Amino acid sequence: MASKFTLFILLILGISAFSQTKKKFTNIPSVLNGIIPNDRIDFWILVHNEYGKDKEVRTSGTKKDYVSQSSGFNLFPDEDSFYYIVYSSAGKINYVTDFDALKSFIGKIDNVEEASIAATIDGYLIDEEFKDVAANYYEDTSNYYLDLGKLTSKECPYQKKHFTLTVNKKSGTITDIKDNGTYIELYNKKCTNNPRLLKIEKKEEPKDEPKKPTKRR
Incomplete structure (x- = not known):
């Protein structure tokens, strides 16, 4: 009985230690890839614009044509680049280009x-x-x-x-x-x-x- 109790305590301590193991964020694109949109949408695309050139970092759903944006949001200060999100809701194309819109897009x-x-x-x-x-x-x-x-x-x-x-x-x-x-x-x-x-x-x-x-x- 005592040995089972000891094993239980060690298991709990092991789970606790494991849960507190620090993990590093790989990079900012991988963090943005973790977004789960708050509302039901048809598709969404994460775009990274660097020196005026767009690169689609993530595409979810069947994308439609969209217009390249000249500004966006940046998660790190003093970079010569920015991100923006294109998404379609109820058939309408929308753009996320600032933090307020990003906060709304993420929701909960x-x-x-x-x-x-x-x-x-x-x-x-x-x-x-x-x-x-x-x-x-x-x-x-x-x-x-x-x-x-x-x-x-x-x-x-x-x-x-x-x-x-x-x-x-x-x-x-x-x-x-x-x-x-x-x-x-x-x-x-x-x-x-x-x-x-x-x-x-x-x-x-x-x-x-x-x-x-x-x-x-």
Whole structure:
């Protein structure tokens, strides 16, 4: 009996440890691929536009002709590209080109990908360059736990912080935010508050040594 109880406890602990194993978001297209549209639609297409050229990342349903868009939404700041979604509902072609429309298109949070997109709309970011600190997650039966970044300053210094967001699976709302601190802080030559520059400025200029008198023969 005792051995069965011990085995049960180990099984529960194993499940708990497994559920808390962090998984990394592969990339932003894979996150967007996880979208489950809120309403019944005929088809939808995820399009990535880079330097004016469209690439269809995902097609669901039988697509119809559509017009290429000149603007869209971006899940990562300062990129020379954007995404947009084309979909048909009741035979009418519609376009998702901003965060408000994207939020409406997603509707209820159905999975961890949609939870991370909703967080991005609220100002966080999936940082593909720093997946260990700002592009990963784990989950349990009640919540998603997202490790995401946030651009906190574009001025001097350029700065990013990372946070752990607890998202309730049932409501889709963020119930807790843990600040994990700064993971990027970059100064440039124009930064007057650059610590290295301040140290250089504080150095005293070398004093001129008195000239030794020359001996006359």
